[in-house]
Amino acid sequence: MVAHEMHYQAYIIGGYVRDRFLLRDGKDFDIVVVGDGILYAQNLAKALNQQKNITVFKTYGTAQIKYDDIEIEVVGARKESYSPESRNPLVEAGTLAEDQNRRDFTINTLALSLNKMDFGLLLDPFDGVTDLLNKQIRTPLNPDITFSDDPLRMMRAIRFATQLQFQMVPETFSGIVRNADRIKIITKERIADELNKIILSPKPSIGFKLLDEAGLLPLIFPEFCNLKGVEVIEGKGHKDNFYHTLEVLDNISEYTNDLWLRWAAILHDIAKPATKRFETNDGWTFHGHEFKGAKMVKRIFTNMKLPLNEKMRYVEKLVLLHLRPIALTKENITDSAIRRLIFDAGEVLDDLMTLVRADITSKNENKKRRYLENYLLVDEKIKEVEAKDHIRNWQPPISGEEIMKAFNLLPSKEVGIIKTVIREAILDGVIPSTYDAAYQLMIEEGQKLGLSINATN
Numbered sequence: 095m096v097a098h099e100m101h102y103q104a105y106i107i108g109g110y111v112r113d114r115f116l117l118r119d120g121k122d123f124d125i126v127v128v129g130d131g132i133l134y135a136q137n138l139a140k141a142l143n144q145q146k147n148i149t150v151f152k153t154y155g156t157a158q159i160k161y162d163d164i165e166i167e168v169v170g171a172r173k174e175s176y177s178p179e180s181r182n183p184l185v186e187a188g189t190l191a192e193d194q195n196r197r198d199f200t201i202n203t204l205a206l207s208l209n210k211m212d213f214g215l216l217l218d219p220f221d222g223v224t225d226l227l228n229k230q231i232r233t234p235l236n237p238d239i240t241f242s243d244d245p246l247r248m249m250r251a252i253r254f255a256t257q258l259q260f261q262m263v264p265e266t267f268s269g270i271v272r273n274a275d276r277i278k279i280i281t282k283e284r285i286a287d288e289l290n291k292i293i294l295s296p297k298p299s300i301g302f303k304l305l306d307e308a309g310l311l312p313l314i315f316p317e318f319c320n321l322k323g324v325e326v327i328e329g330k331g332h333k334d335n336f337y338h339t340l341e342v343l344d345n346i347s348e349y350t351n352d353l354w355l356r357w358a359a360i361l362h363d364i365a366k367p368a369t370k371r372f373e374t375n376d377g378w379t380f381h382g383h384e385f386k387g388a389k390m391v392k393r394i395f396t397n398m399k400l401p402l403n404e405k406m407r408y409v410e411k412l413v414l415l416h417l418r419p420i421a422l423t424k425e426n427i428t429d430s431a432i433r434r435l436i437f438d439a440g441e442v443l444d445d446l447m448t449l450v451r452a453d454i455t456s457k458n459e460n461k462k463r464r465y466l467e468n469y470l471l472v473d474e475k476i477k478e479v480e481a482k483d484h485i486r487n488w489q490p491p492i493s494g495e496e497i498m499k500a501f502n503l504l505p506s507k508e509v510g511i512i513k514t515v516i517r518e519a520i521l522d523g524v525i526p527s528t529y530d531a532a533y534q535l536m537i538e539e540g541q542k543l544g545l546s547i548n549a550t551n
């Protein structure tokens with residue numbers, strides 16, 4: 095209606111139209127206007143009674159309207175020309191057809207008319223509907239132009255192929271192979287955004303395999319590429335940790351939509367190449383890969399411009415602990431080993447158990463069932479010990495302040511030593527986690543350290 099009154103042509107375009115055809119719900123509308131997009135957006139906001147919820151980006155000629163939980167993005171139709179050095183194009187006003195030309199894939203060029211004259215008419219110059227039906231990703235123009243103009247589109251192509259489980263047509267894929275090197279002009283943040291969308295897809299391995307085959311993976315995530323390959327010595331090979339990791343990632347994706355738990359799956363064996371040894375008696379070993387791997391997380395997150403916050407520390411912790419539950423599946427496991435795992439894992443314990451289950455990639459169904467049953471036993475033991483000893487949100491029964499008061503100490507090394515001795519004794523099951531037992535041990539330990547009890551105590 096607004097379009098009609100203003101004598102503008104306006105169209106819903108791109109993701110929303112695509113997702114309507116695919117019966118996926120999309121909440122974001124992109125509207126393209128032949129004319130002044132901002133002026134149109136202001137009128138639209140008025141018509142929707144949302145004048146307060148419009149944000150105008152003058153430099154980009156775009157505007158955004160928030161309407162309940164819907165986001166409407168309005169842009170004037172544009173024509174773009176690129177210079178080889180940059181992904182920032184020269185932008186001029188254009189026709190709808192010119193605007194459709196500059197879009198990334200045929201399935202993203204579909205436009206629905208909002209004009210009174212032909213309301214609801216589909217404008218589909220590249221036959222995107224056929225590609226939708228055939229589940230295909232294809233660039234509207236020569237792929238060398240589309241990808242070299244804006245190399246982020248290579249990541250987007252692989253992201254859509256993974257999210258939608260579509261195939262790239264061969265000429266589109268070979269366009270990526272030819273232009274892979276140009277990914278270097280894209281910021282790490284935007285690459286990470288697309289990679290995270292791949293990781294959050296139902297079957298992320300599709301995307302990683304495509305990134306690898308296209309030659310993009312070594313450029314954006316070399317550590318992951320290093321997992322590839324099998325070495326054979328004295329007739330013994332190890333498993334290919336690239337494909338193993340992808341299986342673990344697909345497995346865990348059936349149980350969690352948490353991006354960072356999926357990242358933990360990606361990185362759990364990341365230090366295997368760096369710790370690999372062949373030992374005559376034991377064959378291939380990867381001793382310490384969990385420690386070294388945990389240490390690599392920060393470097394990888396830094397390089398990829400992923401957040402260096404509690405999410406990163408969560409991933410580090412899971413990588414570090416990923417071999418611990420398997421050690422508890424052996425016979426004669428002591429309560430103290432269980433207590434230590436509960437204590438060390440803290441709030442990541444449940445996620446750790448999800449990770450170790452996903453880590454079972456044996457093709458032998460009997461073995462697989464046996465491993466899973468073993469973890470059920472570990473779960474049970476954890477429950478038992480936790481019910482008894484409450485290690486999960488464990489607080490020391492005696493605080494540092496009380497120790498200082500008891501021995502008339504200022505904050506010092508001795509306080510730390512006594513706290514550690516008490517904690518270790520409780521985790522080892524030498525004393526129960528009670529005030530009296532801890533107090534007794536504190537006195538004994540203080541005497542060993544030559545401290546005297548505060549007489550006024």
Ligand code: ATP
Nearest residue numbers: 107108109110122124196197198202203244246247
């Ligand atoms: P989703 O929102 O699910 O990620 P989308 O297709 O809506 O998918 P957006 O990034 O929201 O993707 O972009 C909206 C539309 O803008 C796309 O459908 C496409 O037509 C166009 N577009 C976005 N990014 C690019 C790009 N880098 N090159 C060309 N066209 C693009």
Ligand code: MG
Nearest residue numbers: 109110122124
């Ligand atoms: Mg969108």
